[in-house]
Amino acid sequence: MSPMVSLREFARGLTPGSRLKEAEREVERLRRRAKSDQQEGNELARELKRAQRVTQKLRARVAALEDELLDSRVPEHVAATVRRVRAEHLTYLALPHLSTLARAVLDIEADGVPGALVEAGTARGGSAIVMAAAKSPARPMYVYDVFDQIPPPSDRDGADVHERYATIADGRARGVGGELYYGYRDDLYAEVSESFTRLGVPPETSSVQLVKGLFQDTIDLDEPIALAHLDGDWYDSTMTCLERIAPLISPGGRIVLDDYYAWSGCREAVDDYLAARPGFRREARGRLHLVRED
Numbered sequence: 019m020s021p022m023v024s025l026r027e028f029a030r031g032l033t034p035g036s037r038l039k040e041a042e043r044e045v046e047r048l049r050r051r052a053k054s055d056q057q058e059g060n061e062l063a064r065e066l067k068r069a070q071r072v073t074q075k076l077r078a079r080v081a082a083l084e085d086e087l088l089d090s091r092v093p094e095h096v097a098a099t100v101r102r103v104r105a106e107h108l109t110y111l112a113l114p115h116l117s118t119l120a121r122a123v124l125d126i127e128a129d130g131v132p133g134a135l136v137e138a139g140t141a142r143g144g145s146a147i148v149m150a151a152a153k154s155p156a157r158p159m160y161v162y163d164v165f166d167q168i169p170p171p172s173d174r175d176g177a178d179v180h181e182r183y184a185t186i187a188d189g190r191a192r193g194v195g196g197e198l199y200y201g202y203r204d205d206l207y208a209e210v211s212e213s214f215t216r217l218g219v220p221p222e223t224s225s226v227q228l229v230k231g232l233f234q235d236t237i238d239l240d241e242p243i244a245l246a247h248l249d250g251d252w253y254d255s256t257m258t259c260l261e262r263i264a265p266l267i268s269p270g271g272r273i274v275l276d277d278y279y280a281w282s283g284c285r286e287a288v289d290d291y292l293a294a295r296p297g298f299r300r301e302a303r304g305r306l307h308l309v310r311e312d
C-alpha cells in the first residue's frame with residue numbers, strides 16, 4: 019500500500035470535529051513558531067545594532083589614531099594640506115598612505131637626495147598637492163596626467179581592470195565622496211591647477227609643472243629623479259613610467275607604486291619590469307616602494 023493511499027484513508031477516517039481540532043492545533047503550532055521566529059528576529063536586529071555601534075566607535079578611534087599619527091610624522095603645514103585634500107575629496111589615497119607619501123618626500127629632502135619629483139597619474143591632484151607641500155619650493159616637480167578620461171587598459175590587464183574600465187566608459191563611475199568622477203569633468207587641468215594654488219602651492223612659484231597628455235607622449239625626462247609617485251592604474255601606463263623614470267632614480271631615491279596591491283595590470287608591469295632589472299629593493303609601506311640601491 020502506497021503512503022498516499024494510507025494518508026487519504028486516514029483523512030477519510032477523521033470526523034469533521036476531529037479535523038477541526040487538528041486544524042486548530044496546527045494553527046496554534048504555527049502561531050507559536052511565528053512568535054519565536056519574531057523574537058529571534060528582534061534579538062538579531064538588536065545584535066546587529068550593537069555591532070554597528072561598536073564598528074562606528076572603532077572607526078572613529080582608528081580615524082583619531084590616524085590623525086594623531088599624521089601629526090607625529092609630518093610638520094603642521096603638510097598635515098594641514100593632507101587634511102584639506104581629503105576634506106575636499108581631491109584624492110583617492112587614504113590618510114595613512116598620504117602621510118607615508120609625504121614622509122617619503124620629507125625624507126628625500128632631509129637626506130639631500132638629488133633630483134626632481136614626479137607624479138604620473140594625478141586625477142584631481144590630491145596626492146601631488148601633498149607632495150608639493152612637503153618638498154622644498156626650489157625642487158622641480160613634474161605632474162603628468164591626461165587630465166581627461168583614463169585611457170583604456172590593454173590585454174595585459176586582468177578582468178578586475180576591464181570591469182572597472184567598463185564602469186568608467188559607461189558613465190557609471192562615481193567620484194570620491196560621491197562627487198562627479200574626475201574623468202567626466204569639463205576642464206580637469208584648470209581645476210587641478212587652481213587646486214594647487216588654493217592649497218598654498220601655486221605651480222608657478224612652487225617649481226611645479228603640470229603636463230597634459232598620455233604618459234606615452236609626454237614623459238621624456240633626462241635628469242635625476244629623487245622620488246616618483248606612479249598612480250596610473252593599468253599595465254601600459256605603469257610600464258611606460260617605469261621604463262622612462264626608473265633608470266633616472268638617484269641612489270637612495272624611490273618609486274612609490276600606488277596600485278601594486280590594487281590592480282592586476284600594475285602588479286604585472288612592476289614584476290615584469292623588475293624581473294629584468296636589478297638595483298631596486300622592495301619595501302612594503304602600505305604601498306609598494308622601490309628603493310634605488312646605491
Ligand SMILES: C[S@@+](CC[C@H](N)C(=O)[O-])C[C@H]1O[C@@H](n2cnc3c(N)ncnc32)[C@H](O)[C@@H]1O
Nearest residue numbers: 109110139140141144145164168232233250255
Ligand atoms: C587613480 S587616478 C590618480 C589618483 C591621484 N593620484 C589621487 O591622489 O587621487 C589615475 C590617473 O592616471 C591617469 N592616467 C592613467 N594612465 C594614463 C596614461 N597612460 N597617460 C596619462 N594619464 C594616465 C588617469 O587619467 C587618472 O587621472
